[in-house]
Amino acid sequence: MTKKHILFVDDNVEFLRAIQESLRIAEPNWSVTFTGNPEEAMDHVSKTGFDVVVADYQMPQMDGVVFLEKVQEAQPGAMRFLVSGELTPDDVLRIAFPAHQCFSKPVDIDLLRRTIRKVSALRDLMGNDVLKRLVAQCSLLPTVPNLYLELANELKSPVASIRQIELIISRDPAIAAKILQLVNSSFFGLPRKIESLGEAVNYVGVQIIKALALTVPVFSRFEGVRVKDYSPTAIWEHCWRTGVLARALAQEEDQPRSVCEDAFLAGLLHDLGKMILVANLSPLCREATALSAKKQIPTHVAEREIFGCSHAMVAAYLLGLWGIPESIIEAVGFHNDPLEAPSTEFNALAAVHAANALDHACSEGKP
Template identity: 25%
Template sequence: MENPSIFFIDDEPRVLNAVRRMLRLSHRDWEMHFFNSPDQALEALKSISPWVVVADKHLAHMDGVELLQKVAEVLPEALRILLTGDARLNSAVQATAAAHFIMRKPFEQETIENVLTKARVLHQLPISLHRRQQMGQLNGLPVLPKVYQRITQELESKEPDVANVAALIREDQSLLSKILQLVNSPFFGFSSRTQEIEVAVMRLGLETIHNLVLIAELYHQGPSRLLKVGDRLMREALLLAEQVCVVCDLHRVSKPVKNLAIISALLHNVGQLVLELHVEKNLAEAPTDLHEASVVGAYLLELWGFDPEVVEAVQHQCDDELPGECEPVSEMLNLALKMRHGGFDNEQIVQMVPNG
């Protein structure tokens, strides 16, 4: 997997030719392989390990979902994309067990370029091949929750509607309760509480609510016997979010930076969540390594399309020294964790504040 490469499987020659023309000049460093037969692609996997596999859903001799399931068995570390002209939700939900995400037909050049960029970022993360394969073989997480997918579809429309997003959240009373609890927490600094989800969406904006929906659902997935693990990690995330708010206020960062830092705090242990609930079998004998869990978390958040600043913050949360080019969100999360673990006291934090 040293050279970046992509498999593209579609039984329509015009689609393959269009993609070939689209990428031939702009991505010369990528090896590109085009197949009009699923069997040809599976045979090629015996000698080539692509970073990305894109398959059309409606293939003549094998459904694209079935093909990607076979790819997951042979090469679980590959980024798997389902290409479809079917915009129905059921189609997207059906595919999530096999594909990391859906690419709609017809697509623009920017769409496929974003896929290649994502693949490169994922490949550069310092995560072992063993862990990549484990992430690619999961059947529970990292499949995105259904309500989150539906809100994603709404946000991708030309004119996203607050009322539609609120209605989707309201369909699940448990989710509604968790979202309102988060919105009314002291993190976001509103002077009055609200029990109206439309008000909550308008206060925080669609993107932040979108993130909170995923957070609220993630920590309560998995087998019922393991829900206490999710509850414990959610409590830890909430406590860290409080600490992040203290750090952000001391540093007088902008509201957008503070909101991203809060989201980073609420997602900081998502890698630990996945490892403990879905991967590790003997936690009592082998507790989760927090540095490794941070990189696993960054891998998942990049896969799910989170803001790069959130991905970076989660990846570097445990670093003793941050890379020089890190964004303020990473600094806020890293400082908050050091405060929580006794690395700094409040007075030392104040001394670090510019003009403090």
């Protein structure tokens, strides 16, 4: 892992001292800056490139969300984490956009340290600084118009059904990923990571989903961007089919319910990286498609030549930033190259890899 530059901003001197002592022993190679003043912190940001910025939510001089918004503008590629006490429902969406993850007080310093290490490792696998900045700036992914309208209509209904909302969201990787980020944040104070979309929707609730739906961009503005292998509607449909098939394969292998749910979610999310790439770098996506055809190589291999990494790793980095469970990140990141993953047993990754290949073979006539 390359040397990391990290900034901690908190007016609690005791917390900063505890962090400093812990990292001095556990991470001697990290370059860490500490300050209790957000204005002073912004001065550091203007002079130093930071990989990670960790800020307190409630500081007397400046609101933590406002501070992270300033950091995002100044250093869009930085990982942004927030530390907070109790949160109200109104805080949830406000925090979820500038902050990639939120940690509740009292902070588990070892958990924070391990999170920084894990997400940094994913970041190091990104091809270049352009992609690092692009992914770090993703606070919401666009959805496709028909799913957006279907969800909006259900949410408007006076008898809106949580089950029906879940079924709609289960076909929409963009909103599903954001809900998983929210439910795994410190706001809900859950003792474990939530890997079931049904559980996530129930915990988040209709009101927060309504507020989230109002902010979700729609892919209609990209409908004029036509790139073979990167059609938003085709990718969304393929992701849903892959998720359903991956879950069925896991069930056929008598896997535990948790593995079956991981397989569905990882299948649903496995091509999020393509959406990020085509929404922001469509000319390079065309180059990847052309290179794939010219050399007769898979699209993800062509992407590595064009972008420096594949769409799978782009998605894995985003999901890591958002605090999605590791089993899902692994399945998404290695779905094209399962032999490169650390795990060897049948798991969500194996199910998604097989389901992805089967669906491509059935729908396109090739794996």
